[in-house]
Amino acid sequence: MGSSDLPSDDYGRLMAxxxxxxxIERWHQHMRGQLPGGLDELLHDDVVFLSPVVFTPxxxxxxxxxxxxxxNQALPGEASNFAEAITDSSDSSGKFRYTKEIVDGHHAMLExxxxxxxxxxxxxxxxxxxxxxxxxxxxxxxxPLQAVNAxxxxxxxxxERMKSLSE
Numbered sequence: 001m002g003s004s005d006l007p008s009d010d011y012g013r014l015m016a017x018x019x020x021x022x023x024i025e026r027w028h029q030h031m032r033g034q035l036p037g038g039l040d041e042l043l044h045d046d047v048v049f050l051s052p053v054v055f056t057p058x059x060x061x062x063x064x065x066x067x068x069x070x071x072n073q074a075l076p077g078e079a080s081n082f083a084e085a086i087t088d089s090s091d092s093s094g095k096f097r098y099t100k101e102i103v104d105g106h107h108a109m110l111e112x113x114x115x116x117x118x119x120x121x122x123x124x125x126x127x128x129x130x131x132x133x134x135x136x137x138x139x140x141x142x143x144p145l146q147a148v149n150a151x152x153x154x155x156x157x158x159x160e161r162m163k164s165l166s167e
């Protein structure tokens with residue numbers, strides 16, 4: 001049965017029961033710096049992170065948090081920090097912004113735009129959650145090639161800085 005075959009009130013209840021909707025709402029709160037507990041509350045202990053700049057999947061909450069925190073610092077666009085960088089989808093300032101969302105069941109695809117070193121970056125976050133509302137997989141894809149190279153360079157520098165601060 002397709003969604004158009006359901007009476008509107010049944011369709012609304014069905015959508016409300018899909019765990020991904022709550023996950024994405026909390027993801028956006030996290031991105032704005034407004035989610036108590038942040039990533040620790042969102043990520044499953046065995047989450048798998050697939051990066052556009054690392055060949056092998058990264059497994060586990062700690063390494064995923066490291067990469068995502070580095071990305072938050074490396075990809076704010078023209079803003080000085082990530083919480084400041086989040087803008088609405090009509091903003092064209094070069095700051096990080098989500099422009100489209102597809103959300104269904106346990107999956108979401110969030111398209112984003114930003115700039116890195118003056119280069120336009122376009123990408124998607126593909127998020128999968130479990131029934132408990134924890135993110136079990138996060139895949140980030142970026143285009144064009146110049147943007148991938150710029151993101152790779154920025155992420156490398158940020159990870160090195162984070163590593164030196166923890167030593």
